Amino acid sequence: MTKTVRKGKTDNDYLKLLIENTTEGLVLVGNSEMIIACNQTFLNIFGFENREEVIGKTVSIIHASEEKYKSFLKKISSTIHVQKPFKFQWELSTKDESSLPCEINVTAIKDEKGSIVSSVLAIRDITQWKKHERNLA
Secondary structure (H helix, E strand, C coil), X not given: CCCCCXXXXXXXXXXXHHHHCCCCEEEEEECCCEEEEECHHHHXXXXXXXXXXXXCCEHHXXXXXXXXXXXXXXXXXXXXXXXXXXEEEEEEECXXXXXXXXXXXXXXXXXXXXXXXXXXXXXXXXXXXXXXXXXXX
16 A cells, blocks of 8 residues: 555555544454454453454354354355355444444455465444334234
8 A cells, every 4th residue: 555645644544544434333353353452442342351352252242142243154154255245234233242233344365376364253233223214013
């Protein structure tokens, strides 16, 4: 990435502002399902205080059970090679184990050979949308 300075800011500075201020929780996950990086919104959505609580952990930390986590991985692995990117709804869990309905966008990150090396999950809390949906029914 070219580092262009605009009013004392570089492209990397603007990219960091964009990532940290999006309304979606962003998490970069390696092939071993380990969390490599996340934004502040991800921490806020799931009730974590800092990145040290999540970096190096598997994404199982946002699932209510090992069974639900395995189902989540199965859904992603069965779709990521076919449809890119893709979106689905899933029930996740906060740090305090509260249930959290989410909309998840998954994008595969590929190397120069086309092999998937990681994925980005963009997670949106859809609690209010689901409440509104129930009220309309």
